[in-house]
Amino acid sequence: MSRPQITQAMIDAYDEYTHLTLDRRGFMEKLTKLAGTSAAAAAIAPLLAANSARAAIVPEDDTRLHTEDITYPGENAEMKGYLARPADAQGPLGAVIVIHENRGLNAHIRDVARRMALEGFVALAPDFLSPLGGTPEDEDQARQMFRQLDRDQTVANGVATVAFLEDHDGTNGRVGAVGFCWGGGMVNQLAVNAPALDAAVAYYGAQPDAEEVDQISAPLLLHYAGLDERINAGIEDYRDALDAAGKEYTIHVYEGVNHAFNNDTSEARYDKEAADLAWQRTVDFLKENLA
Known part of the structure; x- marks a missing residue:
């Protein structure tokens, strides 16, 4: 067929x-x-749609990694998360927050956290649906739950995640964040609201309000999909605001690819060439800023 x-x-x-x-x-x-x-x-x-059966590029039991489900303090409640780090780490490492799409902390994002840990980082994938009980198995239900989140509390939980990793005994105190789709927008919000953030990578994420850009201190790496008209409509205003505020940033637009091009569990939208290039740029950027 x-x-x-x-x-x-x-x-x-x-x-x-x-x-x-x-x-x-x-x-x-x-x-x-x-x-x-x-x-x-x-x-x-x-x-x-995304196919969870295709999620594991790095096996859950990969002996090169130490992984665990953890809880840690959020702003007003306990946060759940998935922590991955190299098993043979000889000293403290830079930390990376891996922020999920609007499906929550699923198998794919756990796998992305493992991939990031294999690059030499302590990687934490928080579950931002924790205040509502955590990410459910049903993705449609998860998407509906995002509408119930309190925006300010959600951002505050992200800021608390930065603080948790700053003080974690396996990290060197330097914390970056990478997010996809909803998570890309959250990375932009963290850049605005978390002065301690040392690097921010947003994949096809909604941009912050222009008047908030002056609050950004972390260098930014911004990945966009050329066919993503909805998100790309905000690029120029964001670029203008970053220039006006004298911020450090790099924008890459990957022509001919769709929103979610990095998600290799979505057969129709995944683009391997763009995803591989964006990932290498991301890893290089994080290594430069979190060492």
Whole structure:
């Protein structure tokens, strides 16, 4: 059986469903119109969505790593998280907060944390749904839960995560953050609200308000997808504000790729060439700033 043809309009519909106001029923109706039949839509939908079965690039039991589920103090409540670090570390390491998409702390983000730990960092993937009980198995439920989060409390929990890693006995006190989609927006908010943050990497994340940019002290590395019109609409204002405030930043736009191009569990949107290049740039940037 040949692979169904996936168009940009289908990918855009999925983005509308996962990030804006389109519900599951509306998405499937729209996808059916685009695909021609309900059977074709049913075949295409899983290719647009993330597939947790493809999440483990680095095995959970990789002997090169020490991994554990932890809890630590948030702003007003306990935070859950997944901590990964090299098993053979000979001294303190730079720390990296790995911030999830709007699906919460799932298998893919845990795997990204392991990948980051293999690069020589203490990597912590927080569960920002902790105040609501933590990330559920059902991704649609998780997406709905993000609407219930208190924005100020969520940012404060991110700031508390920076403080936790600053004082962690396995780190050198220098803390960076990398986030994807919702997490990319959270990295931008951390850059604004956490003066102790030493490096910030945002993948296709919503930009902060221009009047907040002056509060940023960390150097920024900003990755954007060329076809991501929704997020890219804010690039120029962000660039102008960063220039006006004299901030240190680098912007990369990867032409011809979609939002979530780094997520290798999403077959339709993942782009290996862009993802590999962005990852190497990210690792180099974090090593430069967290040593």
